[in-house]
Amino acid sequence: MGMRSWEYGDERIGQKEMVLTTSSLMIGVGILTLPRTIAQATNASDGWLSILLAGGAAIFIAWLLARLSTRFRNRTFLEYTSEVASRPVAYVVGGLFAFYFLIFCAYITRSVAEMSKQYLFDRTPLEVISLCFMLIVIYAVSGSRTGLVRLTVLFLPFVFITTIVFLLLSINLFEVDKLLPLFHSDWKTILEGSQKSIFSFLGFEALLFYNSLSRKPEKTPKTAVISVLISVLLYVMIYVFTIAVFSNEVTRNIMYPTLELAREVSVPGEFFERLESLFLMFWVMSIFTTSAIALDVSIQSLRFFTKIDKKKLLYVLGPIIYLISMSPQNIVQLSNLGTLISYLGMLTAIAIPVLLLVYVKLREAIGHG
């Protein structure tokens, strides 16, 4: 009989889709704990400077990456790498990307399971929650890539809308005094905060892998800037609200400040209680797209090595991701894994593409000279 699958008219995506896909890979589990880690590093509400600083850096790097990707002309990132910098280099880069996104996906799977266990499923074993989540992610990835992108386009606006609605609903708990004193942290702590928030911005490297699907690759630099800007704004808003509602001291002690903020919201009349389950639902959707895109990018990198069918690759990768996601024994080890990923991310998402761009530029300069 065989599964019939939907074929899109064209396997191309527009700029709007690119923006949402890139933001979607960035907006995931990071922001749920971000207010805590930044509050720990900085004083009062000064952490928004850290976010802005890290965001500014992310925008610049994303723009560089996008500049690089305009040169691909419908070749994939790795094909392009092998052409400019030789095949062995492309193999190393591809291997790194495949590995990075694989553990990235595993980390997100575990994080969303931990979060769901704490807030939603008290007794359901963690193993089962992760397994269910992962099976759905695999199902999403096994289809068409443009289909995945379109799913993101469908989900992400809901995430934005709910977040903003929840922030507005918490406005009666918003105390401006808690934001004071402004600018009392020294630059060292602000920088420390930015360093901690970088991980929440990783994900813009998706540009490199989705640009080959783009209808107008030459417009990607602008797209990159917009998509990072979206998450910067969202993060700053969430951060300022958590501090104004909880104060810095409390924020640094709450495990998931963003979720706790949603729990504080109550609609007058006490008719609607437990509104946070709504917030969680949309947020899980956002995390779902994040991990699906991560897995997709990992698959794309692997496909550079071998022409094995995508679905067969998923059969192999599924258990590996699951095992990695189950390897941290507690919440501390999980956060250590997160730190490891953020360092690896700086290498793969920032260092490698930037080096490649510099190399290309240098070669051009020499070639012309």
Added chain:
Amino acid sequence: MAKRLLLLAACFLIMLPLSGCWDQIELEQRGFVIGVAIDEGKMPEDEGKKGAKQSFRVTFQEVIPAGLRQTSQSGGSLAGDSYFNITLEGRTMLSVIAKMSSMTSRTPFFEHLKLVIISEKVASTKYGFANVLDYFLRNNDARRSVAVMVAKGEAKSVLDTLPQGEKTPVMFVQSISKNQDSYRMVPETRIGDVHEYLLKKESFVVQKVNTKGNYISLIGAAVMDGMDNNLVGTLNETETEGYNFLHEGIKGGVLEILIGDNLVAFKVERVDRKIKAVTEDLARIRFEIELNVEGSMLEAFERKDYLKDATINELEEKVTDSIKQLVEQTISKTQKELKKDVLGLGTHLKEQHPKVWDRVSNNWDTGDNYFASSQIVVTAEVGLRRIGSVNNTEERGE
């Protein structure tokens, strides 16, 4: 054919996990705990564990949903039908709750927890207050909006009173605590706010609940030390009133002043507070608190023409004096007697003068106690806006 059979088998297989929802608890099997009262327990000291000195006697109030639903048509339900209390002893909240699960028919469920009452005795022990609240903050069933109160005497007795006009004692106490007009109690203390004070090491006040027979009153306030997190004193009726003027407290309140030989009652409608700190001399920081009070006269035993400017001015002056007097009492109690800054002056320094705060924060209301040696000057600006619907109720003959 084989493929179809396989598909059919798969369909049946998929149905299996449907019955396996781990977290499913039927509504009828949940025991909704709405109030918790914590008293000191009498368990002997545990020899094995060194830290385990304290034990608690915890009373839970659970609602019986069926009792709540009854309407007055069925002859009016007795208050006793809609709730029950259960008291157990243990060293930690979790162990007490575990004990409770083995004694009630329903699984205890804290999603609808409204109130935690802590006895004076437990609150007075060093760190005791924070310790008993830890479970309710850590557990993600209970919300950060749960109200916290300190009970004079036994905490359990609050849950044993007969509620008037409400279904359960907890709902009764809670609806009192939310009354906006009662100037003799401090505003509702949320567990989330307590968490904030504890983390900031800031002294604070908590609503106090007193029981007398079957009556409950929330007059007064309990003063908690920010460093050791324990109860260090209480504010009485008038001191609480002064506190409400000084801190962003309950809006509203009544001041009785003498005009001639008769009383006039002034109803406070709005209080705005402005603080200015002069911080040249750390040993004598000067706080200038400016209160802008607005309100109306709602009762007068003195017959006078209240539509005259002069009368209004006289009233305003008298109210100003009476506010100053009230506030002085509160300041002398908190600053000179308890030496604990519950007025939020430290917070003002922290927010507006962070550099000064960095130098004094470790010795603010402990150690060198900069707070106690500071100078607090209060000025009040009173505006009498309305005099009610009549000028006078009678014409008094001389």
